Amino acid sequence: MPFPADRATSLAIFCKVVDNYGDIGICWRLARQLQLEHGVRVTLWVDDLVSFKRICPEIDVELDAQKAAGVTVRHWRDQEGVFAASDVADIVIEFFACDIPPGYIAAMAQRQPQPAWLNLEGLTAEEWVEGCHKLTSPRHGMIKHFFFPGFTGKTGGLLREAGLEERRRQFQADPVAMQAFLAQFGVTAQEMAATKVSLFCYPHAPVAELLASWQGGGEPMLCLVPEGVAFDAVGSFIGADAVAGAVRTLDALTVRVLPFVPQDDYDRLLWACDFNFVRGEDSFVRAQWAGKPFIWHIYPQDENLHHVKLRAFLQRYALDADGVIDSLAGASEYWNGASAAGQGWLGLWPALRADMPRMTARAGAWQRQMLDNGDLAGNLLSFARLPR
Ligand code: TRH
Numbered sequence: 001m002p003f004p005a006d007r008a009t010s011l012a013i014f015c016k017v018v019d020n021y022g023d024i025g026i027c028w029r030l031a032r033q034l035q036l037e038h039g040v041r042v043t044l045w046v047d048d049l050v051s052f053k054r055i056c057p058e059i060d061v062e063l064d065a066q067k068a069a070g071v072t073v074r075h076w077r078d079q080e081g082v083f084a085a086s087d088v089a090d091i092v093i094e095f096f097a098c099d100i101p102p103g104y105i106a107a108m109a110q111r112q113p114q115p116a117w118l119n120l121e122g123l124t125a126e127e128w129v130e131g132c133h134k135l136t137s138p139r140h141g142m143i144k145h146f147f148f149p150g151f152t153g154k155t156g157g158l159l160r161e162a163g164l165e166e167r168r169r170q171f172q173a174d175p176v177a178m179q180a181f182l183a184q185f186g187v188t189a190q191e192m193a194a195t196k197v198s199l200f201c202y203p204h205a206p207v208a209e210l211l212a213s214w215q216g217g218g219e220p221m222l223c224l225v226p227e228g229v230a231f232d233a234v235g236s237f238i239g240a241d242a243v244a245g246a247v248r249t250l251d252a253l254t255v256r257v258l259p260f261v262p263q264d265d266y267d268r269l270l271w272a273c274d275f276n277f278v279r280g281e282d283s284f285v286r287a288q289w290a291g292k293p294f295i296w297h298i299y300p301q302d303e304n305l306h307h308v309k310l311r312a313f314l315q316r317y318a319l320d321a322d323g324v325i326d327s328l329a330g331a332s333e334y335w336n337g338a339s340a341a342g343q344g345w346l347g348l349w350p351a352l353r354a355d356m357p358r359m360t361a362r363a364g365a366w367q368r369q370m371l372d373n374g375d376l377a378g379n380l381l382s383f384a385r386l387p388r
Helices: 022-038 049-055 102-110 128-132 164-172 175-183 207-215 231-238 263-272 282-290 302-317 326-335 345-354 356-371 376-384
Strands: 010-015 041-046 065-068 071-075 091-095 116-120 136-139 142-147 195-199 221-226 247-250 253-258 275-279 294-297
Touching: 010 022, 022 041, 022 049, 022 071, 022 091, 022 263, 022 282, 022 376, 049 071, 091 376, 116 376, 142 376, 164 175, 164 263, 164 282, 175 263, 195 263, 207 221, 207 231, 207 253, 207 345, 231 247, 231 253, 263 282, 275 282, 282 294, 282 356, 294 326, 302 326, 326 345, 345 356
Parallel strands: 010 041, 010 091, 041 071, 091 116, 116 142, 195 221, 195 275, 221 253, 275 294
Antiparallel strands: 065 071, 136 142, 247 253
C-alpha cells in the first residue's frame, strides 16, 4: 500500500496547458480540493504559469516553486531532470495524457511501493466512457489507470467542492451580495433589473447575431463578457476595443466587458446571472452547479467530433418529464454550428427565453441526479487508495 498511516497522502498532478484555461482550470480546482478537503499534500506541476495567473492572480510567474492555497506549485519547464524515488508522490496524476518527464517515470518505477498512476481524461457524455473508466495499461513495469469524469455512476463524476451548493444558495438568496458583487464591474441598480447573461465562448460562435437579437428584442438585457472573449464581435458592438470596463447600451441591450476574474469569482458571476453561455469543460461544469439555464459552446475538434459529444450531452440533459426541451437543443446545435436554424437567434432566443422556467427546473433536477455520482476528487482518491 503506498499510503502510510503516519503522514498525509502525497499526490502529484502534471498539467500541460494545451490552450486556453481549461487544463489548468481543472487541475487547479482538483488540486485545491484534494488539499483542502482531504488533507492530501498536493504538488501541481504546470508548464504555463502565465495562463495559471489569469485564473489565480496570486501566482508568481517567475518562481520555480511556490505555495498557493496550500498547494505546492512547480513550474514544469521541460522533460529533463533526474528524480529520486523519494521525490515521487503516493499518487501520480497525468492530466489529458500529458507526458510525464521520463526521469520522474523512472523514479516511479524505483519507488517502493510504486505509486498509484492515473491518467485523468476529458469529460464527455458518450456511453463508451463507462467501458473505459478505470481501464488499465501496463507501462514501464507499472500499471497506469484511466480515470474518466462523467455524468453517470459508472464514471468518476464531476468536480464539485464540499459546501459549493450551500455557498451558491446563500449567495443567490442575498440580492444585496449579488448587487455588490456585480457593482464592482460597474453594473448599476437599473441594469440589475435586466435579464443578466454571462458570455464565455470560442471566437467562432455567432455572437454578433446573438447581440443583435437582444438589441432588437425589446426586453432589457445585460450581457457581461470577460475580457478577451468574442473580442471582435463585442468590440464591434461597443465601437471600441473590448477591454475591461468598456460598456455600451444600444436599444434594449447593454454589453459590459469585465476583467477576466479569479476562478471563485467566476462562479459568483454564473450564480448572479439569469442565463450563462459557457464553453470547454470547466466552465461547462460550473454552469451545471450554478443551477441556471445555460448554453454550452463545446471545444471544436476535427471532423466535427465535438458535435457527437454535444449531442451525447443534450440527449441526457435537454430532456425532462415533458420530453425534449426543443429550444435548448435547437439553440445549442445552432450555437455550435451543428445545425442551421431558420431565423437564427432572432427565433431561437425568444423560444429559449420562454423556456427559462422549464430550463431552471431541469437544472435543479440534473444537479440532484449528478450529486448521486459523488464528486470527482473524492471518487479519484478512493480509487487511487484501493489496495492493488
Ligand atoms: O478555457 P477553455 O476553453 O478551456 C479548455 C481548453 O481549451 C482545453 O485545452 C480543452 O481541453 C478544454 O477547454 C475542453 O474553457 P474551460 O474549460 O471552461 O476553462 C476556463 C477556465 O477559466 C475555468 O476554470 C473557469 C476559468 N475562468 C476564470 O477563472 N475567470 C473568468 O473570467 C473566466 C471567463 C473563466
